[in-house]
Amino acid sequence: MAMAQENAAFSPGPEEPPRRRGRQRYVEKDGRCNVQQGNVRETYRYLTDLFTTLVDLQWRLSLLFFVLAYALTWLFFGAIWWLIAYGRGDLEHLEDTAWTPCVNNLNGFVAAFLFSIETETTIGYGHRVITDQCPEGIVLLLLQAILGSMVNAFMVGCMFVKISQPNKRAATLVFSSHAVVSLRDGRLCLMFRVGDLRSSHIVEASIRAKLIRSRQTLEGEFIPLHQTDLSVGFDTGDDRLFLVSPLVISHEIDAASPFWEASRRALERDDFEIVVILEGMVEATGMTCQARSSYLVDEVLWGHRFTSVLTLEDGFYEVDYASFHETFEVPTPSCSARELAEAAARLDAHLYWSIPSRLDEKGQTQVPGQLNVVGGERVRQGPYECTKAGEPPQNLGSGIQLGQERS
Structure with missing residues (x-):
């Protein structure tokens, strides 16, 4: 009884469970980087690369920007077409058949807005047509055609790149x-x-x-x-x-x-x-x-x-x-890789010096390392169990396997 108490006093107590500490992920499992940019003062830098900024936007913002880009362009040029008609007096001579307006059948802002859409999208219904008696209208038509092509190229390019992004x-x-x-x-x-x-x-x-x-x-x-x-x-x-x-x-x-x-x-x-x-x-x-x-x-x-x-x-x-x-x-030693390498080195040294001298008399050779040659037979070393310095090294599993000794 006393010996049992003495052994219990020297036996190690129960191991403490590993200490776990919560860690915030740097990269999520799905690949999203868990980093947010805050207090960015030089926000104008985003506008220097507007294309990438638009591509990086969320889908709802990209669609909103897509609709606004076209709608505002149509409204802007529609307002200019209406101002030209108003400035020339076309709206005051709607019933005058002898009057040549800038745009035929343009009788108000709604008609000017529809004409702007037809011009930029090249629909060309034919009801509202620009005349050759309006040089300012011809210049505006050229500007809207060029700017409309640029808006189309920019917005369609953004949507295409966003759809075909390789991250999908x-x-x-x-x-x-x-x-x-x-x-x-x-x-x-x-x-x-x-x-x-x-x-x-x-x-x-x-x-x-x-x-x-x-x-x-x-x-x-x-x-x-x-x-x-x-x-x-x-x-x-x-x-x-x-x-x-x-x-x-x-x-x-x-x-x-x-x-x-x-x-x-x-x-x-x-x-x-x-x-x-x-x-x-x-x-x-x-x-x-x-x-x-x-x-x-x-x-x-x-x-x-x-x-x-x-x-x-x-x-x-x-x-x-x-x-x-x-x-x-699978069987795996619990020690570090350094301790495992040291155990392997001690096992190699142990093998080198522990082969009986009678094997040398038979002309058998030994090569230090994981694979030794002994009289034509092989000495294999499996995975090593970690031991303290000075203790004989051990082998996991079946241990050291020697080939049959020849008589």
Whole structure:
């Protein structure tokens, strides 16, 4: 009884649950950037690029501006046509058949407004016609025809660009709801999955990933949204995607990774956001398309792997998007990638010196590393379990497997 109490005194208490902190997303899951521009004093800069300003407007504002642009133009020129008729006295000689007006059958402001619409839209009903006895009317007709063509080109161009914006294509580019951390070829990797729902493909597709978190410099400067690139194969070309079927994008957690010293528990206590960006050209239009998503700390699953969604059918491959977001647990060490690499190095050193000397008498050789050659047989090293410095390293799963020793 006393021994049990003594052991209980030295046994560690229950682990505290990971500390979760709420974080405001920088980029929403659907790709919208959660940033609003406030206190912009130099608003005139928006007018220097009026076309982009109109394209970026919400649909209801764009439609309102579209209607107002035409209506105000028709009203403006209709008022000028009425002023010309009023100034020439045409409205006072409506019943005088000997009087030659500027515009035939223009008897008021409504008629002038209708004539303005007919002129700018080139309808030409033929009831109201300009005469050759009105030089000011001829000049106004030329001005309205030119200005009307400019308004048509500008407004139709804005609506066409707004309708054909490539961000609508990005709605069919999907990202997995979670990112995962697990072993790949004995190395810890952070992975997420991307897919394209359409049959038309994204040309020259490329993927990027950025880590967003706050940091403080050595001088004490606080940077709330510091951006760090996560390598997803830029050096090897793996960031260039042939996105015909869903792909798992992998970030190897090596010495250059910001997660090099992050264990499972440290990762769960951290506060960060991973923003992923997929870019490419739309095959049908050639326009550049960009799709974005993000993962918070609680959306990164340690020790999970994505379920396969690709199956081989009779003469073709089939993608099951019902399992696109599904993951399953796999054996994964809870230590950091640095500790895992140190454990692997200790295991290599242990293998190098622990092979019996009688194997050397048979002419068998050993090569330090993950794959050793022993008398023609191979010594395989699987994933390593993390151990403290000075302790013998362990192997996950089946451990070290030696080939049969020859007699």
